[in-house]
Amino acid sequence: MPTSPSHAPPSFHAGELTDPRLTVALKTLELTVRRRLDGVLHGDHLGLIPGPGSEPGEARAYQPGDDVRQMDWSVTARTTHPHVRQMIADRELETWMVVDLSASLDFGTAACQKRDLAIAAAAAITHLTSGGGNRIGAVVATGERLTRIPARGGRVHAQSLLRGIATTPHARDGVRGDLRGGIESLRRPQRKRGLAVIISDFLGDIDWQRSLRAISARHDLLAVEVLDPRDLSLPDMGDVVLHDPETGRTREFSVTSTLRADFAAAAQRHRQQVEQALRSCGAPVLTLRTDRDWIADVVRFVSTRRHSFGAPTGRVPRQ
Numbered sequence: 001m002p003t004s005p006s007h008a009p010p011s012f013h014a015g016e017l018t019d020p021r022l023t024v025a026l027k028t029l030e031l032t033v034r035r036r037l038d039g040v041l042h043g044d045h046l047g048l049i050p051g052p053g054s055e056p057g058e059a060r061a062y063q064p065g066d067d068v069r070q071m072d073w074s075v076t077a078r079t080t081h082p083h084v085r086q087m088i089a090d091r092e093l094e095t096w097m098v099v100d101l102s103a104s105l106d107f108g109t110a111a112c113q114k115r116d117l118a119i120a121a122a123a124a125i126t127h128l129t130s131g132g133g134n135r136i137g138a139v140v141a142t143g144e145r146l147t148r149i150p151a152r153g154g155r156v157h158a159q160s161l162l163r164g165i166a167t168t169p170h171a172r173d174g175v176r177g178d179l180r181g182g183i184e185s186l187r188r189p190q191r192k193r194g195l196a197v198i199i200s201d202f203l204g205d206i207d208w209q210r211s212l213r214a215i216s217a218r219h220d221l222l223a224v225e226v227l228d229p230r231d232l233s234l235p236d237m238g239d240v241v242l243h244d245p246e247t248g249r250t251r252e253f254s255v256t257s258t259l260r261a262d263f264a265a266a267a268q269r270h271r272q273q274v275e276q277a278l279r280s281c282g283a284p285v286l287t288l289r290t291d292r293d294w295i296a297d298v299v300r301f302v303s304t305r306r307h308s309f310g311a312p313t314g315r316v317p318r319q
Contacts (some may be wrong), residue, residue, distance in 0.1 A: 093132075
């Protein structure tokens with residue numbers, strides 16, 4: 001459904017927002033996340049995705065979307081129906097987010113910029129994985145630099161982490177993003193099994209698949225895809241000048257029906273390739289769009305994931 005201004009995350013003005021407006025924006029974001037997600041997290045807090053856990057739990061019937069690495073082959077053979085073995089979540093979880101804030105995210109044609117949506121997603125992940133001694137850290141990748149925020153617990157750290165992400169300066173014009181570098185930075189030093197969350201629009205070359213697969217061998221994964229309608233299709237707008245901030249190139253186009261069809265087809269192929277690459281790494285995908293109610297999409301995703309893995313669920317807030 002189309003989003004309305006009341007459903008849009010606060011605007012962080014491409015990392016240039018300063019106090020006191022920055023504090024107000026972050027507080028507004030925190031209240032939005034808490035108000036809408038606390039109902040979903042009602043009961044035992046098992047986190048955003050199953051586990052990560054080290055102790056085996058009960059087996060249950062396989063459902064589409066389950067991680068095939070959790071197949072219980074002995075039960076499958078005995079019942080002749082595929083089963084997966086649920087894992088009991090570890091009580092202290094370490095979560096690392098790779099937040100892509102490359103120049104392609106400083107863009108938006110609907111209720112907000114993709115950058116604002118990426119920061120909102122980071123706030124939701126922080127809330128979903130906090131509490132109970134859990135720790136969360138982040139690597140912010142702009143293409144120009146990698147900023148590492150150490151993993152710690154507590155609300156003060158969570159607020160500081162989100163402030164650090166929100167105030168990350170945007171890359172200079174002509175600097176390409178480096179999602180692969182951000183993912184690679186999670187491989188050293190080695191950490192105990194935890195959760196890795198990749199927040200990006202996943203535009204550009206898919207040169208990060210091998211790095212992400214290496215991460216998946218040790219950690220559970222979640223991908224948060226941040227999209228704008230113009231990433232998928234072009235409107236009928238005649239002559240237009242387009243600028244690519246990651247290459248620094250500017251070109252003038254006549255947006256014809258042929259160009260629009262070619263663009264839409266190329267965008268669809270790229271999304272399919274991204275989806276296939278993420279699926280091959282075992283990463284479920286949460287898609288957020290600048291023209292949708294982003295927090296409703298997060299609630300729906302969390303509720304569905306918890307239900308499908310047999311976790312206790314609370315009442316989903318009315319949309």
